[in-house]
Amino acid sequence: MSVSSNPAPSATATDPSAFHRLGQQHLAEGRFDEAISAFEAGLRIVEGEAAASLPATLVGDLHACLANACLSCGDLVAAAENYKAALRLMPHLTGCWCNLGSTLLRMGRTQDAIAAYLQALQLSPAHWPSRTNLAQAMLATDQPVIAKALLLEMVADRPEDGRLHHELGKVCYRLNNTEQALSYFSQALACDAADAESLYWIGAIRQERGDEAAARLAYGQAAVIGPVIRRAAARAPAAFRALALQAPFGGNTPAQFLFEDAACDIDTLALLPSVSIDAVKLDPDYDVIVNLISDPDQAGDTLATAAGLVERLGLPVINDPCLIATTAREATAAQLAGLDGCRCPRTLRLAAGGDRSPSALASLLPSGFPLLVRVAGTHGGDLFERVDDLAQLAGFLRAHAARDCYLIEYVDYRSADGQFRKYRITFAGEEVHPYHLAIGPGWKLHRDATAMDDHPWMRQEEAAFLRQPAAVLGAAQIEVLHAIRRRIGLDYFGIDCARDSDGRLLVFEVNASMLVHGEAEDGPLAYKTPHAERIRQAFGALLARKAGVA
Structure with missing residues (x-):
């Protein structure tokens, strides 16, 4: 508990109840520093006397009021210490348990906060702030089903809220x-x-x-x-x-x-x-x-x-x-062309409304067949196909005549075992953060659409990549990733890539649209959660550096 300057002399120097009243007055008027000084002065008197000679309610309320003042000033550690001190003397205080929970929740101690809210509700099952805050704590601990049940009970009581x-x-x-x-x-x-x-x-x-x-x-x-x-x-x-x-x-x-x-x-x-x-x-x-x-x-x-x-x-x-404009697919291919150790498939953008007849297309193709074609502005596997001849290509383009489309060189990136592997790397600042690996029998890979959850060996391989990306991709490929970061210039973005038959980094896309999320801590993909959490923490650190507070 911090010690502040002495309060105004209107409080009797040997009467803790006078300091209690003065502190409450300051607290009600929003003068939190003065309130803290008054409550601390009252507690100093208490510490100098025999505890048994003073009412427990007075000492406990001094701690509780001091905790409220500290909380208002953002001193969460002092607030938590004083709420606990108050509850040791007066464990029946529902509001004090609730305030302790809110303080712990703001400190990031979610499980301890839940325990405090439950204690408050054991004392007063209808205590509204504890019910509200418990629902938020359940969401913070990824328990939405319980949070929903709590909220439904509350809506039944207050349907107009x-x-x-x-x-x-x-x-x-x-x-x-x-x-x-x-x-x-x-x-x-x-x-x-x-x-x-x-x-x-x-x-x-x-x-x-x-x-x-x-x-x-x-x-x-x-x-x-x-x-x-x-x-x-x-x-x-x-x-x-x-x-x-x-x-x-x-x-x-x-x-x-x-x-x-x-x-x-x-x-x-x-x-x-x-x-x-x-x-x-x-x-x-x-x-x-x-x-x-x-x-x-x-x-x-x-x-x-x-x-x-x-x-x-x-x-x-x-x-x-x-800088976002440089992450359009054809712009990325142009930027990365000639980068040593990197291969980015040649890409051509066809504007809507142009001549898309087979004869016109024949002179425009970025490569021979097979060829990939996708509607501009789409991600994942949407409106994205492999075509094997001009007739198939013209048919796809006719079906999407009103949309710009990309023609992309097809690169067969199968591994020796016949499986395709696509790696996702995220940058938040200058550090490489692996996010996931997709493995499947087809060229169009999307992690959530694979059968990896059914194959332990695939998940083990993904976990190994997440632990040591350089051991999987190669040290030279990690250097290529850093070279891409420098060329693109964004602060936060992702790269979807593979390795081609020559060992080069085969880059499919580079942009800031890629999804990052955690996984259930008790599910089959729990091994991914620490790596997603590292990305989130790196993003937070990047924010702080940019804001000038790191």
């Missing part, structure tokens, strides 16, 4: 039940028509489900209410403040996992055509900008808007919007 419906919407989305999620977000809006965050969630889910008209309507309504979504730091006080830029109808860096347990307050600004950036009132005290707009094929115009805003604010930025 829009925040409860909103939280249920997020839990249902986390459980992959988008229909229920939409229902709860809609109910949240029925309770509070100014709930812009629920509208953004509805827009995102509608867009994910392919209902673009409904998504645009929801996004537009949200933007009118408020274009900025605020997210508080996981622990108070926040180390700094970040402004994240997002394009609702463009590809974005998946940031939910990256922003978990963030040390900073994060405001996310949705850049929509209907929103005038000049009219948006942004707080003046941001320390860093995080550009989440990551796909130049989907969000070219929005990237230009983001670049203008970054220039206007003049703050440090992660993933400068001007």
